[in-house]
Amino acid sequence: MSTTFKKPVSMRDNVMHYCPGCGHGLIHRLVCEVIDELGLREKTIAIAPVGCAVLAYDYWDFDTMEAPHGRTPAVATGVKRVLPDRFVFTYQGDGDLAAIGTSEIIHAGNRGENISVVFVNNGVYGMTGGQMAPTTLIGQATATSQYKRRPEKEGFPLKILEMMALLDGVVYLERTSVHSPKDVLNTKKAVKRSFETQIGNKGFSMVEVLSPCPTYWGLSPVESMKRIETEVVKEYPLGVIKG
């Protein structure tokens, strides 16, 4: 009998702290599968963000490092420049990457740092209690947009990939989702392409993954997946943005 499903070697056998229906566990696993398939485990240094995924080192069985909130791409720059033959990626949420770390991600991209970025966009700050993020949709209620996000008061959802596409140093950008099996597979493909971009020394790449946060969306896990399909992808269209 052949094995059709097993835990990636790069993944530790720990119970995750993530809420039921959260996308992080799934995306962690996809990252580990790709690392296994590309034989990168012993060459990898991953930089974890501040946010829900700060404990990624409890789940990933390769070298990891933390960064101050949002400084993740700057820390990754330091690691990769010192160890250009190793594989370096950041894993960041939308608070880390699209709010406090906007400057660091733009300039790492603009310098064409040969790193990969997995950007998990769930539209809220999960770790701190569901506050509004730059990526929160118009009309979405959060702990800090209690009257629902209004453009005239709270501004507009920030489309990081479309901004990054303008930078000459950035070679590959794709937005995917995990709301259906097909999208999960697409996400894995995109992560793989991003990692291969780095291995081929081609430069900066980033995959934005639309991910559910049932806890702070106030929805069930199934309803959360439906919300991505019917609402979130309208604001954040899926597909290759650059490359």
Place this chain on the structure above:
Amino acid sequence: MAKIKYLSTGNEACGEGAIRAGCRFYAGYPITPQNELTAYMSRRMEEEKGIFIQSESELSAVNMVMGASAAGARAMTSSSSPGISLKQEGISYLAGMELPAVIINVMRGGPGLGNISPAQGDYFQSTKGGGHGDYRLMVYAPSTVQEMFEMTYRAFGKADKYRMTVMILADGMLGQMMEPLEFDEDIKPEGETRKPWAMTGAEGREAGSVKSLFLGEGVLEDINDRLQAKYRKIEAAECEYEEYRTEDAEVVITGYGTVGRIARSAVDMLRSEGVKAGLLRPVTLWPFPYERLRELKGKGARFLAVEMSAGQMVEDVRLAVQDDPKVSFLGRTGGGIPSEGEIVEKAREKFTSKKEK
């Protein structure tokens, strides 16, 4: 051994000291009065096959150093006062992660944007912890261009030995003035450079992690206890100071860096007037020479603390001599530099009886 000798600015001397110490990663951001150092590294790092990055911000620079250090490199950043304020977040994380780093602060006048003249207003920030949490930096205070080189060179060995940030606290005068600099042609990096804890990929070993988040009950307290034990060890082993004419001194002037050299001349002037003056110049600001000051007080000395600040190191001098209110203070701020004459005048006013006057 053949010597290399040339005229150098203090800023460039720091850069060369770092290179000779094996520093191969530098990230920096333009700010006066330390720009000569960043420019120097832009040229020298490439010659030495090292890495130079002009970062988009001070925050980014210190975080690049954090990554480079975690990857095992000897790494450095530099700035001047307002930029050092921005780096405080990273400095706290470096302490929590126990990563070695060297940071040069070529101080200028503050607060705020202040001005670009020499100042010593960042003593509290450097020695008492400018970022959050319980941590210390080793702080060296050079007073010549030669010391800018030597202290930066030595800082890397100390940073690696103790796995912590070592700061060189200089000022705009030391950074920009030129003096002769001399060092051995084949000077080699000091101390242990192997770093088994570095994140280099988990080949042939268990996966590791460099972090400062410790959520388990009691874990962070244990880590803090370990940090404090390390700091006690440094206090016992690493305190350095220079004394001048203190053997029989009745008046001891304290001053570091630029002020240290001015105060030295003031001591000679006071001596020529018959005042038994001496100088204690702390070379390390942390650890601070509390013990030596206590001894000098025991021998009957009175103190005059001189700084280019409104009075920061004077608090440590007073602490050393049990809050003796007789510790006098002379400070200039905003880029003002105390002259020998001012110091002499103050010492006369405080320590010479009216009759003698």
